[in-house]
Amino acid sequence: MTETTLLEVSQLTSGYGKETVLQGVDLHVKQGELVAVIGRNGVGKSTLMRTLVGLMKTRSGKIQFGGTEVSDLPPDRRARAGIGYIPQGREVFPELTIRENLLVGEVANVDGDAPDYERVYRFFPILKERSRQRAGTLSGGQQQQLAIARAMIGNPALMLLDEPSEGIQPSIIKDIARNLRSLNAETGAAVLLVEQNxxxxxxxxxxxxxxxxxxxxxxLGPKAIRDREQVRKHLTI
Known part of the structure; x- marks a missing residue:
């Protein structure tokens, strides 16, 4: 991990209609970091992710990515800048095959390099085995793997994951954690994770x-974020 700040969020506000949900959020993610945003239900975590990726409008404050302000950029421009997004509920295209879903991810790859499908399949071999299967017929865990793989195809510098464990069995959650750590080590991609698991x-x-x-x-620093009891108290309703 380097000391270079990749994402800098300053006094960010956002919301729905007349309701302001984010009340001046400040956070940062350095290159290569894996950072969690935790808290009880309804505190604004998913709103934060949707605002960072451009699906919700920034009302005030700044979002800087790679030293460039992206607060007013639409989602496709942010994706091409290097922000990958894995939404809550996965949101794969159910009528498309696994391969076709992955092809959608190529839109965000603007480096000029060929998409590294072999790396994706190395992390998630079942996607290669079932490449012609429609995404809507996959289990929840398999759809989550596909959603992460689709973001990987764009070769992002930062991956935003919103509740990736939701509705997934524990064994698959362990696989996802292991794969994200391996991906981080291999590519240097940073991860900002909203999670309650x-x-x-x-x-x-x-x-x-x-x-x-x-x-x-x-x-929460490195020691605190690995302290189960300390983390648990911030998740308890």
Missing amino acids: LDLIVSLADRGYVMEKGRIKAT
Whole structure:
């Protein structure tokens, strides 16, 4: 991990209609880091991710990525800048095959290099085995693997994952954590993770932020983010 800041968020506000959900969020992610955003349900974690990727409008504050402000850029421009997004609920294209879903991910690859399908299949071999299968017929865990792989095809510098453990059996969650750590080590891609699964948080994150009522209320360093009891108290309703 380098000391170069990849993502810098300053006093970010966003919301729905007249409701302001994010109340001046400050956070950063350095190159190569794996960072978790944790907190109870309804504190604004998913709103944060949707705002970072451009699906929700920034009302005030700044989002800087790679030293460039991207606050007003649409989602496709942010993807081409190097931000990969794996949404809550996965949102694969159910009527398309696995291969066709992965082809969609190529749109974000603007480096000029050929997409590295072999690397994707090395991490998720079942996607190669079933490349002609429609995505809608996959299990929840397999769809999550596909959603991560689709983001990988774009060769992002930063991957935003929103609740990747949701609706997935524990064995697959362990596989996802292992693959994300391996991907991080191999490619240097940073990860910003919104999650409530205790096991995934403590096994994956290098450090973390605690959200409460649309604000960052605490930061957790490397030791704290691996302390199960300390993390648990921020997740308990």
